[in-house]
Amino acid sequence: MAKLLQSAAALPDKAPWPSGLRGPAAAIARWAFDQRHLDFSKSVQDALEMDGFEAPVAATSALHDLALRVAAAGCALQAELLASTTVYNMLGTSLVQRLPQHVLPRFEFHGDGCCRRYHVLADLLGPRLHQPARLLEVGVNNAITSEYLLNRFANLQFDGVDPYFGVEDIYAEASARLQPFSDRARLWRRTSAAAAAEFPPATFDVVFIDGDHSHDAVVEDLRLWRGHVRPGGLLAGHDLFNLAFEGVLEALVESLATRGAPETIHFGFDFVWWLQL
Ligand SMILES: C[S@@+](CC[C@H](N)C(=O)[O-])C[C@H]1O[C@@H](n2cnc3c(N)ncnc32)[C@H](O)[C@@H]1O
Structure with missing residues (x-):
C-alpha cells in the first residue's frame, strides 16, 4: 500500500481522458475518511x-x-489507486497513443x-437468480470461486472451462469440489477456444474470463465469448x-476500441471487471 501511495503521489490529479476515474487525491479524500464511519x-x-x-455482545458486534x-x-482506496496508477502508466504505451481518444473506455x-472475486460475483449474480441463471467461467483452477457461488445460489447453473495442462492434482481437486453440484455444474476439460465452439450464441447470463492472462489470450477470449452472453447479461473477468497482469487492461482497451464507440468498464474489489451487454 505504501508503494502504491508513493507512485500515486507522483501522478497529476486529473483524469487522462474523460475516463471516469478519480485521481489519487480524490480517491484518498473519498475513502481514507468515510462519512459513514x-x-x-x-x-x-x-x-x-x-x-x-x-452490553459486551452489542459493543463487540458494533466494533x-x-x-x-x-x-x-481501505480495499476501495487500494482498488481506485491501482486503477488510476495503471491507467496513467498505460498512457505512454504505443497502444493508447495510436487510438483516437473517443474510442477509449x-x-x-x-x-x-467486499472483498474477494467471489463476493463481487455473488453481488452481480444475486439479482439475476430469482430464476435459474447460467454462469460460464473460463479458467476454473481448483474451483474455489465456483464452489462458493454454487453453495450460495441454488438456482445457479454452472459451466467451467479449463484444460488443466499438466496439473492432474488441481483437476482432481476441482472435480471433487464440484461433485456435490453435479446436477447443475459441468467441468469442461479443454481450452477456452475449443469450448467456445461448442456453445450456441447468447447462452449465458454471465461469462467470467479468468484463464490465460496474456494480452493475446485475453483479446481472443473477449472475441470468443462476447457473443455467448445474452442481451442484458454481463461479460466479466479477473x-x-x-500489476502482475498488465496485458488484461491493454487487451480490454484494445478490444473495446475496435467496436468504435466508448464503453464503460465497471470494476470492483479484487480486480474484477465487467461490461453490461
Ligand atoms: C487464475 S486461475 C483461475 C482461478 C479461478 N477462476 C478462481 O476464481 O479461483 C487460471 C486458470 O486458467 C486456466 N487456463 C490457462 N489457459 C487456459 C485456456 N486457454 N483456456 C481456459 N483456461 C485456461 C489455468 O489452467 C488455470 O487453472
Missing part, C-alpha cells in the same frame, strides 16, 4: 454505554462492524461485494489493474 460512531458509543448482560467498514474502505468503480 462517523455516522456509525453513534452506534458504537451507544453500545459501549449499554448496561446489562447484552466488529466498524472494523469491517474501515477495512472495506470509461471506468466506473463499484464499492459493493485481474484488471493487477
Whole structure:
C-alpha cells in the first residue's frame, strides 16, 4: 500500500481522458475518511454505554462492524489507486497513443461485494437468480470461486472451462469440489477456444474470463465469448489493474476500441471487471 501511495503521489490529479476515474487525491479524500464511519460512531458509543448482560455482545458486534467498514474502505482506496496508477502508466504505451481518444473506455468503480472475486460475483449474480441463471467461467483452477457461488445460489447453473495442462492434482481437486453440484455444474476439460465452439450464441447470463492472462489470450477470449452472453447479461473477468497482469487492461482497451464507440468498464474489489451487454 505504501508503494502504491508513493507512485500515486507522483501522478497529476486529473483524469487522462474523460475516463471516469478519480485521481489519487480524490480517491484518498473519498475513502481514507468515510462519512459513514462517523455516522456509525453513534452506534458504537451507544453500545459501549449499554448496561446489562447484552452490553459486551452489542459493543463487540458494533466494533466488529466498524472494523469491517474501515477495512472495506481501505480495499476501495487500494482498488481506485491501482486503477488510476495503471491507467496513467498505460498512457505512454504505443497502444493508447495510436487510438483516437473517443474510442477509449470509461471506468466506473463499484464499492459493493467486499472483498474477494467471489463476493463481487455473488453481488452481480444475486439479482439475476430469482430464476435459474447460467454462469460460464473460463479458467476454473481448483474451483474455489465456483464452489462458493454454487453453495450460495441454488438456482445457479454452472459451466467451467479449463484444460488443466499438466496439473492432474488441481483437476482432481476441482472435480471433487464440484461433485456435490453435479446436477447443475459441468467441468469442461479443454481450452477456452475449443469450448467456445461448442456453445450456441447468447447462452449465458454471465461469462467470467479468468484463464490465460496474456494480452493475446485475453483479446481472443473477449472475441470468443462476447457473443455467448445474452442481451442484458454481463461479460466479466479477473485481474484488471493487477500489476502482475498488465496485458488484461491493454487487451480490454484494445478490444473495446475496435467496436468504435466508448464503453464503460465497471470494476470492483479484487480486480474484477465487467461490461453490461
Ligand atoms: C487464475 S486461475 C483461475 C482461478 C479461478 N477462476 C478462481 O476464481 O479461483 C487460471 C486458470 O486458467 C486456466 N487456463 C490457462 N489457459 C487456459 C485456456 N486457454 N483456456 C481456459 N483456461 C485456461 C489455468 O489452467 C488455470 O487453472
